[in-house]
Amino acid sequence: MQVAFVSFETVHHRDTETNQRFRTVLEILAERGHDVHCYCAGFWAGEESTFEQNDITYHAVSTGLEARTSFYLRLPFVLAAANPDVIHAAAQPAGQVIAARWGSTLARAPLVVEWYGDGGIDETRWTRLATGRPDLIVTPSELVGTWVREHGADGDIVDPVPNPIDCDLTRDVGPGEAVDVIYARRLDDGANLESMLLALAELRDRDWSASVIGDGKERETYERLASDLRIDDRVTFLGELSLEERIAAYRGAHVFAQTAERCVFPTEMLWALAAGCVGIVEYHANSSAHELVEGWNRGFRTTSEAELGEAILAAGDLEHREYDDRFADYDRSAVADRYLESYRALQEDHGIL
Template identity: 35%
Template structure:
């Protein structure tokens, strides 16, 4: 099988969830004797076409900043990459059995569909999230434009993969028949996580993620402050809410036990803190998947997530952790129980192991082959 991935950013030269998924699945497909090509921007040193861990990397656009001064993804960057992908992808379409495009940003997906028109090569899409009305919050007056592009992308003929049932349901609400949507979750390197030594300066309670409103770190701070304990809280990550959260933390009775670590460049440093923590708490109300829950369970943490219709936390945590209402009182109660040794019904490590990249790659491989054979559900 010859698989082509379309992604403006390429891991490990740019780090992020969508590009890491491509890397982890792609390298495992190579190990299984499949050919893998990644079409992206030229973020690596050396020639425009090179080989990395067995995969062919093919630059169709120069390196460019992905974010504008406002911290949001650049629409101009997405449009430029979409324009640049059409000709090389069409020229090489006959060499690929299937093309897999990450849905965000949307324009490259639409461009890939245009490039493959009439070639017979199927387009598989990977949906990490479906934003819907959240576009209004993200883009303000341009929100209707974001919603319209998302809606148009959802209705393009494709073989759609969602990373969770929540994302699949939201995609179906935008016109893609639910029976046609396959679910292939995101993954973790279980053995890597288990090999990492716990951080010597680890915290009792840990959060890791982008500091934005939906992560509800403000709720976590209030809940932690309400717990009668001498436990410590570490917050890994950065984002637009960091200054406000640090001010909130400084006013708490537990201020001397709360530490903001910022963004950690080395992924294994994050894992080391997870391996050392007793509890991982993230009351996030918007999670297309929630990879940190799986990582923390693999690390052996007692995990607490929020039960919310816009979050797939329940699909990841299952019975390997605890789910609470996303408010300070509910979180504080469960946090206290966890710090006093309350254990979930199932071993978190066993639940996490199902998300190992080897298992995810097998599911993805089967999905790609189904698209090639035109044996996709509902088609």
């Protein structure tokens, strides 16, 4: 299948969660042998109009990010000439969705829009116009699906598809040091690590150990808080780790605590749950993390530091695992199948198949 992806800005321009998610979708389809093309602003050196990397062909529709209007004007005709089976566009900027809609009309191909929602969804006229253009809108969670519907999207075309993980890699990496509680996230204003530290401080008369993975501008603040709470001898700040190092840490840990105030999809938590961790989520209105543990007997949803501490104690009664096959549906191959099934259904609806 030939899929034309549209993203004015890519992870090569700016490394954001949204751009990382979009690249992942390209990669998992390219891994399955599909013909994957990305129409974007040029980011490579030289005058060539295309650039190939990891079985993905990038096409420079404009010369750079400063040429947004040119990108919008040229895109419909570039897509029509490419004649793809499906067009799959990133939601932001909203203008590219409208341009991609014109391209899909000319190419007679269905339009899918990837709406990740990292950083929120702008309340603009262009956003509302964009929600009405696709044949399908893919979001990472029910939370973002709700946001998109609130901005005018038809709920029948919104489909939550999670970020994928690699289950084979999870099984292959050996377990790291045993630890009772682990946390992983960028340590910034939204980390809310204090919830976990305060909960652990209430359990200082118990025997436990904890690790924190991640770095950021608030790391020193959190280290001082652990010291002030007199638990710094049992909380280890590990800093940034590679994916394999993080998986090893998760396989050695018993509980993964998710307390961040904003999270469109808890990717690190998913890696940890697949690696056998019990999941404890502190509920927040702008976080989708609770969606991963609802209805699961190894998951806890809490609303306060006191409940978080109680959940950590209760989790101690559950067996330690180093892998959980419950999360096989989140594997890269399974998520790729979700996209391919959606593409084929849209093609049937358009009378293409």
